[in-house]
Amino acid sequence: MDVTNPNFWYALMGLSVVLIVVIWKKNQALLNNTYVAVTLSLLFAIAYFHLVNHYLMDNQGLDYWYLFRK
Amino acid sequence: MKSLILWAGGIIGGIFLAVIFLMSSGLVSPQMIQLVPGYMPMQVLIELTACVGVFALLSYLLAQNGLAIPKFWQGTLFWVFLLLYLKFRIYPPIPYSVRALYLAVSAVAVFMWVSSNEEDWKQFKQPILNVLDAMTPFHKALRTFYLIAIPALLWGFSYQSFLPSLEEPIELRTVHPAPPATTKVHGRTFVLQTAQNPYRVDLEGKYDQGFTDDLIVEQGMGRLMKPDANPWDPDAKGYLKHVREGGEVFFQNCHFCHGDNLNGRGLHAFAFNPIPANFTDSGTIAQLQETFLFWRVSKGGIGLPRESFPWASTMPRWEEHLTTDEIWKVILFEYWHTGFYPRTWD
Amino acid sequence: MGGQTRKKLMAIMALSAMIGLLMFPILVSIPALAAGGGAPAAGGPPPDVLAEQEGDAVEEGQKVEMGRDVYYKTEGIVSGLPAPKTEDDLRSYPRYNFESRVLLWFANQQHLYYGSFVLAVPIFCMIIEFVGIMSKDKAMSKKYDQLAYDFIKISITAYSITAILGGILIFTFLTLYPAFFGYLSSIFRPVMHIYALLFVAESGTIYIYYYGWDKMKEGLLKWIHLSMSVVLNVIGTTLMMLANSWIGFMMSPAGVDEQGRYLGNIWHVLHTALWNPLNVHRLLGNMAFGGGVVAAYAAYRFLSAKNDEERAHYDWMGYVAMAIGVMFLIPLPFAGYWLMREVYAYRQQMGITLMGGLLAWLFIIQATMIGILFLSSNYYLWQALGRMRGAEKYQRYIKYLVFILVVGFLVFITPHTIVMTPTELKAMGGQQHPVLGAYGVMSAKNGGINVIITTTVLSFIWYMRGNKVPIVPWAKFGDIFMGCFFGLAYLNIIWLAIYGYYIPANVRVGLSVPQVVTTLSCLFFMTALNLTMLKGAKMSGPIEWGKISVRSQYALIMLATAFTWMMGLMGYIRSSVRLFWHVNEIMRDNSPWAYTHTTGFAANMISFNVLFFWFTILFVFWLGTLGVKKVPVEAPAPVPGRVPQPAVGH
CATH class of the missing domain: 1.10.760.10 (Cytochrome c-like domain)
Structure with a gap:
């Protein structure tokens, strides 16, 4: 599990989206459960912001994971 | 259950506030909770955030039990707290110019908070208006007191500023000047x-x-x-x-x-x-x-x-x-x- | 029917005329540009002749001198005179018994204020007119249209004042700084002509646009009218960009050699290192400024209103103007950051003079002003919650927003170079403070401003949901998702700010981009999500226009004044960073006024300019009220699903 790899975060974000959609289809009430909603939202947001950080640094030819790779 | 947690939080927060306050006023060593070099900037912010949280919690608990602190005093006391915190808690001491800047902004912030809706603003103004209107003997006495105290205070400030000062003048020194090409x-x-x-x-x-x-x-x-x-x-x-x-x-x-x-x-x-x-x-x-x-x-x-x-x-x-x-x-x-x-x- | 067709024909012709006017300067300039920019000839044959003779010229040898571009490092044929070496005498600097620079400063600043205003207002008109056309609600549509018309009416008077001030400015230049202006106009000769011609085009367009308003009210004609405003704004923006190229050249010259001799490529002269950052920054700044001025006008009218109807109208107008202003205010710090980055990349010492050296204190003042802008717009939004029923649920939490906002603000205004007495310096044990020192650098400040902007976005979202309760089945999930997204956005911004201290500067500067995008993600995604959630939402009460607190209107006036003051300040900073150069490193300022003013003097001068501007603009507003014909008040048209708006004629 390499956190410096964007694919990891894509997978995480994908997972959260899939879960949201699946839960929504199966059981709408479950999605509105506070704990479920918080978990899924955090999962999505964490993955999203890591991707933002990674790609926007990458675009400038810089490495977001500078400190972690060393 | 919920109120138990709130009360526990309130008590812990109260102790924390007391410690910060004692350190800020110099009654106990400011080293009781150390400011760690290198991590100080974040530590200060986190401490302040915690204090605000505790204040909110305590005032909520007090209000629940019918002991609500009037808005006017909430605002004023919070500002005084910041004043003490900036002056005594942070070491090495912050120069006056920056403290003045911070406190001025904090005063604006307090104003924005107490006037954020009509009801709070009315509550906040009430004690001030009471004194100005002076409908009770107490308020009348207070008004008379202010009538004397405020000019006296101003006189004091002016007197102070006319005294010769032995301080060296302030230097607006540029630490990192622009280098030549x-x-x-x-x-x-x-x-x-x-x-x-x-x-x-x-x-x-x-x-x-x-x-x-x-x-x-x-x-x-x-x-x-x-x-x-x-x-x-x-x-x-x-x-x-x-x-x-x-x-x-x-x-x-x-x-x-x-x-x-x-x-x-x-x-x-x-x-x-x-x-x-x-x-x-x-x-x-x-x-x-x-x-x-x-x-x-x-x-x-x-x-x-x-x-x-x-x-x-x-x-x-x-x-x-x-x-x-x-x-x-x-x-x-x-x-x-x-x-x-x-x-x-x- | 025939009349209608004729009208359409006329409209299309008018539009073609406008586009023609727009193209006219370009057509005129093509021959000159094709010949290498119609460069000023230095005694020898004209440059176009020179260009043709290039081949032979090489053989002739001594006739053609090559020069190296100071910025682009390309070789070019020297085709202009070197920058004049001025002396402190009456030939280079004729003067009254007064500081010429201050006169120029005043003329420049006033021209700029009005210029910004008349460039910004037509863009507003365009937006508002478009909103009006798109609005399905007839009453609203009419209201918007009337608002746009009111704006352009004000702008017409301001337009002529701009032209007058422009004239004054040129005369000030010609009479007080002839050597410098001569040099500048020798470099920019073709550009200045195009500029003048564009000004003609702008005038033509704005008059057709204004006077054609009533004639082109309906259907296709309205669309043509709207496209006229597009043309108008294209011309206006081009004008601004050309004017920017002059100051860009003065700060970061290009297209000339070390002695300031023109090298025959006009594009290089225009496209200097700082041109584009300046363009973007100024365009956004103008818009925000225009919004502020119009909002202040509305606030003034609100405060002096005699009845509820007027109050309702000006409350609404102030809100619309403020919303547009803030819309452009949000990206403004990022554009400013880009400009600073380009300045640093262009000349390190220029950047340090600005941010850490001589002018650092002005930057602290500027940061304070930016903070005031955001604080007042947030305050306005919070106060605006007061005119909605059902917004009480948000008002309780405002105190936390205040806290976040102010902490961001305090970090943002912490000075890097601190004013202190020697005693304090000793007590601190050195120039650097372990807390303040960390807040004083860019990494923390970026965090601060992004926190401020994200909070502004949050305030706006609260405002939008103030009187609405979402009823979509996933409402609770949506709320939680939004909360988590905002929470993590704050965390991400703060984390990036801290992270910046642990990595090298060249990687650190890059961190500002993900920070900005984090903020913008909140802006775009969360606003979109919010709108989706609010579809068909339950209303807990209408927006009661006019019921807003008086404090909010003072916040609007504060906003506008802060804008004006800040523009003056930033202009001063940008201009004085050249220090003793007319044109940076090319033409030296040898006048007796080639020093940097004290901060106090500069602040007083800026305040004077601001006051003067507000007095004159009040006059413009007053003129605007003179010509008002009383329109009968229309009955409000209640439309289902929409907030009934008090339709106000005026």
Whole structure:
């Protein structure tokens, strides 16, 4: 599990989206459960912001994971 | 259950507030909860956030039990709390100019908070209006008191400001003045925008910022050397060897003032005012290009531009004592030792 | 029917005329540009002749001198005179018994204020007119249209004042700085002509646009009218960009050699290192400024209103203007950051003079002003919650927003160079403070401003949901998702700010981009999500226009004044960073006034300019009220699903 790899975060974000959609289809009430909603939202947001950080640094030819790779 | 948690939080928060307050007022040692060097900026913010949380919780609990603190006093006391916090909690002390700035903004913030809706604003104004209207004997007495006290206070301020002061005047000193475009050292002209440290090289002797950045000590409190990156290893070559040579120059020339930990607390440091630059601070060499240091080291305090009036620096012109190579190497050493990277533009 | 067709024909012709006017300067300039920019000839043959003779010229040898571009480093044929070396005498600097620079400063600043205003207002008109056309609600549509018309009416008077001030400015230049202006106009000769011609085009367009308003009210004609405003704004923006190229050249010259001799490539002269950052920054700044001025006008009218109807109208107008202003205010710091980055990249010492050196204190003042802008717009939004029923649920939490906002603000205004007495300096043990020192650098400040902007976005979202309760089945999930997203956005911003201290400067500067995008993600995604959630939402009460607190209107006036003051300040900073150069490193300022003013003097001068501007603009507003014909008040048209708006004629 390499956190410096964007694919990891894509997978995480994908997972959260899939879960949201699946839960929504199966059981709408479950999605509105506070704990479920918080978990899924955090999962999505964490993955999203890591991707933002990674790609926007990458675009400038810089490495977001500078400190972690060393 | 919920109220139990709230109460527990309230009590813990109250104790925390009390500790902060005691430290702020000097009744217990401010060291009780230490401000950790290097982490202070965040620590201060976190402490303040915690305090605000506790205040909100306590005022909620009090209001639930019919002991609501009037808005006017909430606002005023919170501002006083900030005043004490900024003055006594943060050490080394914050200069007056910055404290005044902070407190002015805080006053605005308090105003924005208490006037954020009509009801709160009415509540906030009420005590003030009561005093102005003076419908009860107490308020009348208070109003009379203010009528005398406020002019007296103003008189006091004016009197104070007319007293001759023995303070030295404030110096608006520019610590890092803009460097010239070029500087001439030992007959050679260096363009500050483009010049490079000739010793910042990889094993093949080519200029390599990334390579050398990987070999500096670790940032943080320990400043540990990287494994296999010991400049004092007799086999060290290239960059690390130059760092060692720079270190030798540093300890023969610079450390008397800039200190053996490069923190500006050298043997002679406190004979000077201001004391020498602290390289371990993230606001000094970490913000500057290597060529800026090269210019400052070689020209010293005497070579500062007009902008740096009153040139409060006793640093000698090191070009009179060191070779160009030695200056470059000592700069290399300073970055290596502090774990900072010089500023670059690409 | 025939009349309608004729009208359409006329409209299309008018539009073609406008586009023609727009193209006219370009057509005129093509021959000159094709010949290498119609460069000023230095005694020898004209440059176009020179260009043709290039081949032979090489053989002739001594006739053609090559020069190296100071910025682009390209070789070019020297085709202009070197920058004049001025002396402190009456030939280079004729003067009254007074500081010429201050006169020029005043003329420049006033021209700029009005210029910004008349460039910004037509863009507003365009937006508002478009919103009006798109609005399905007839009453609303009419209201918007009337608002746009009111704006352009004000702008017409301001337009002529701009032209007058422009004339004054040129005369000031010609009479007080002839050597410098001569040099500048020799470099920019073709550009200045195009500028003048564009000004003609702008005038033509704005008059057709204004006077054609009533004639082109319906259907296709309205669309043509709207496209006229597009043309108008294209011309206006081009004008601004050309004017920017002059100051860009003065700060970061290009297209000339070291002696300032023109090298025959006009594009290089225009496209200097700082041109584009300046363009973007100024365009956004103008818009925000225009919004502020119009909002202040509305606030003034609100405060002096005699009845509820007027109050309702001006409350609404102030809100619309503020919303547009803030819309452009949000990206403004990022554009400013880009400009600073380019300045640093262009000349390190220029950047340091600005941010850490001589002018650093002005930057602290500027940061304070930016903070005031955001604080007042947030305050306005919070106060605006007071005119909605059902917004009480948000009002309780405002105190936390205040806290976040102010902490961001305090970090943002912490000075890097601190004013202190020697005693304090000793007590601190050095120039650097372990807390303040860390807040004083860019990394922390970026965090601060992004926190402020994200909070502004949050306030706006609260405002939007103030009187609405979402009823979509996933409402609770949506709320939680939004909360988590905002929470993590704050965390990400703060984390990036801290992270910046641990990595090298060249990587650190890059961190600002993900920070900005984090903020913008909140802006775009969360606003979109919010709108989706609010579809068909339950209303807990209408927006009661006019019921807003008086404090909010003072916040609007504060906003506008802060804008004006800040523009003056930033202009001063940008201009004085050249220090003793007319044209940076090319033409030296040898007048007796080539020093940097004290901060106090500069602040007083800026305040004077601001006061003068507000007095004159009040006059413009007053003129605007003179010509008002009383329109009968229309009955409000209640439309289902929409907030009934009090339709106000005026």
